[in-house]
Amino acid sequence: MSGGFVRARRLGERDYEPALALLRRSPEENLVLVDFVERLREAPLAGESAPQVFGAFDGDEPIGLAVLRPSLALSAAMPDPALEALRPLLLRVPSGLIKSDRGVVGNVWETFERAGRRATIDRIELAYRLRPEQLAAAAPSLPGFARPARPEDLDDLVYAARASLWEEGRPDPAETDPSGFRRWVEGRLGRARVVSQEGRTVFVAYADVRRPEGWLIQGVYTWPEVRRRGFARRGMDSVVREAFAAGATHVQLAVVDGNDRATALYRGLGFEPFAELRTILFH
Numbered sequence: 001m002s003g004g005f006v007r008a009r010r011l012g013e014r015d016y017e018p019a020l021a022l023l024r025r026s027p028e029e030n031l032v033l034v035d036f037v038e039r040l041r042e043a044p045l046a047g048e049s050a051p052q053v054f055g056a057f058d059g060d061e062p063i064g065l066a067v068l069r070p071s072l073a074l075s076a077a078m079p080d081p082a083l084e085a086l087r088p089l090l091l092r093v094p095s096g097l098i099k100s101d102r103g104v105v106g107n108v109w110e111t112f113e114r115a116g117r118r119a120t121i122d123r124i125e126l127a128y129r130l131r132p133e134q135l136a137a138a139a140p141s142l143p144g145f146a147r148p149a150r151p152e153d154l155d156d157l158v159y160a161a162r163a164s165l166w167e168e169g170r171p172d173p174a175e176t177d178p179s180g181f182r183r184w185v186e187g188r189l190g191r192a193r194v195v196s197q198e199g200r201t202v203f204v205a206y207a208d209v210r211r212p213e214g215w216l217i218q219g220v221y222t223w224p225e226v227r228r229r230g231f232a233r234r235g236m237d238s239v240v241r242e243a244f245a246a247g248a249t250h251v252q253l254a255v256v257d258g259n260d261r262a263t264a265l266y267r268g269l270g271f272e273p274f275a276e277l278r279t280i281l282f283h
Contacts, residue, residue: 006063008085011053016040019055019062022075027213028129028250029076029101029275035209035216036067048187054089056082066090072098074108076275083107091115095283099125099254105278112282120281121170125254126263127275129214132244134270138237142230144202146238149192156201157192158185160221170281188219193242195235202226203235207243215243217253220262232265240269254279 011019019037023030036051044050049069056064056078064082065075072093074083083104090108095117098105102124109119149157158174158181165172174181188206195203202223209216217239222232240251254277255262 006056006058006081006085008054008056008089011037011040011055011065013040015055015062018060019053019065022062023065024213026076028252031209031211031214031216031252032073033065033067033075034213035211036073037065038211054086056085068093069096071096072100074100074104076101076104078104087111097279097281099277099279102276102278105280109278109280117282120283121168122280123278124257125277125279126257126273127252127254127277128266128271129250129252129274130240130266130269130271131250134272135240135244136268136270138233138269142234142237144195144197144231144234146193146195146235149189149194149204151189153192153194153201154182154186154189156194157189157204158182160201160204160223161185161219164219164221192219193235193239195231195238197226197231203231205235205239207239210243210246210248212247212249214250214252215239215246215248217251220253228261233268236265236269 016037020034023034023037027034036053039051040053051067052069054066054068055062058081064078064086066086066089067073068089072090074086087108091111098108161181162172162174191206191208191210193205193207194201204219204221205217206219207215208218217236220232220236243251253266253271255266
């Protein structure tokens with residue numbers, strides 16, 4: 001840094017390459033932000049709005065980045081001057097979800113609490129990554145058929161999305177806006193990967209970020225009555241193989257601290273922990 005006055009502003013087109021250069025210094029820790037900045041160049045997907053990405057600039061050089069919408073996320077290893085410059089912008093968000101490095105979120109959350117924000121969910125998650133050479137191959141005898149989701153899977157995907165929220169104790173938007181929630185799930189159909197058994201969907205996961213820098217898997221859900229039978233292992237093995245075939249340098253996901261069953265699944269595939277995250281749903 002030059003030591004000059006740090007200013008925060010929304011990213012413009014001329015800022016995209018400098019912002020990506022900053023994020024790609026630590027691509028695994030900043031994968032979500034890489035995806036948001038890249039998406040600024042693309043037309044929004046159906047049912048989605050363009051991300052709102054702001055930067056803290058020392059002159060013309062970005063030294064920290066923050067996404068305000070659709071959810072809050074901050075770049076890794078953000079220097080204090082960058083966070084201070086971005087703090088007033090973060091406070092403009094009245095409610096939502098923040099998920100980033102545990103230490104950075106803790107700093108921001110203190111400010112949010114003083115401003116009267118309250119947490120509905122506040123939890124620690126461990127970020128895991130898998131590189132191609134670490135993949136432990138799944139047994140060919142595992143049950144189920146792994147494939148991309150199809151339009152006829154939409155009812156199952158809506159159910160899985162709602163059931164996942166129920167299990168986490170999170171609010172279910174489908175209770176007040178069922179049509180809107182269904183449209184949101186339908187907008188993610190192209191990212192969904194499922195495992196079916198005898199014509200029935202038993203597992204779903206979403207490849208929410210698919211970039212050369214890495215794939216991010218979210219929304220993993222196995223129907224409760226068929227858990228511990230190998231369907232999740234079948235589905236995850238298929239997704240990570242697809243990612244590596246597409247040229248991804250790694251695959252990552254996050255597990256709620258204390259979820260031993262999920263941790264055992266991912267470690268069995270070769271995933272290793274690399275960061276601690278803090279997720280807060282607030283209002």
